[in-house]
Amino acid sequence: MNIICVDDELLALQNFNFIMQNILPEQKVHVFTDGEKAIEFFDNEKIDIAFLDINMHPNGIEMGKRLKKINSDVKLVFITAYNNYAFEAFRLDAVDYLLKPYDKAQLKRSLVKLGVVD
Numbered sequence: 001m002n003i004i005c006v007d008d009e010l011l012a013l014q015n016f017n018f019i020m021q022n023i024l025p026e027q028k029v030h031v032f033t034d035g036e037k038a039i040e041f042f043d044n045e046k047i048d049i050a051f052l053d054i055n056m057h058p059n060g061i062e063m064g065k066r067l068k069k070i071n072s073d074v075k076l077v078f079i080t081a082y083n084n085y086a087f088e089a090f091r092l093d094a095v096d097y098l099l100k101p102y103d104k105a106q107l108k109r110s111l112v113k114l115g116v117v118d
Contacts, residue, residue, distance in 0.1 A: 001116070002045055004030045006038040006063065007053035007079065012100065016051065016079070019104050023111060035063050042067055047074055049114055054080035054089075061085060064092045077110050 005016050013031045020029050030045075032038035035058045042050075050067055054060035064076050078089045081100040089097050096110040111117045 001027065001049070002030070002047045003027065003049045003051070004032065004038055004041065004047055005051040005079075006032045006035055006056070006060070007051075008033050008035075008056035009053070012053065012079075016107075019107050022104060023108050023117065035060075039063065039066055039070075042070055042074075047071065049075045049077065049116070051077045051079055054078055054082055054085050061088050061092070064089070064094070068092060075114055077114070 005013060007013050007016070010033060013033065017029060017031060020027060030041060032041070035056055052060040052063055060078055060080065067074050076092055076094045077096045077098065078085065078094055079098045079100060079102065083099060086097045095113050098106055098110060108117060
């Protein structure tokens with residue numbers, strides 16, 4: 001399974017990776033602070049799940065739209081400090097919408113919804 005996480009805040013990416021390693025120690029997660037580089041990677045790799053920050057460039061909602069055009073089967077989870085984008089996120093068939101700061105239990109709940117863990 002290929003998972004990416006895109007967030008322009010390095011500390012947020014490190015936190016995400018730390019929690020993911022606790023939940024799924026064998027799972028490799030590709031992390032990006034640059035949305036355009038993530039989209040380039042997505043163009044060349046089959047990505048199953050994308051965790052996207054919203055407040056970055058390009059905007060996470062726009063990135064989600066672009067990723068869905070490349071692969072309509074990709075599952076999206078938005079991670080953000082802003083609750084006012086939830087409607088737009090779910091219009092893209094987002095599996096979940098996590099508000100920062102989130103914890104291990106919340107991320108695990110998202111992974112359950114994604115069918116990655118029980």
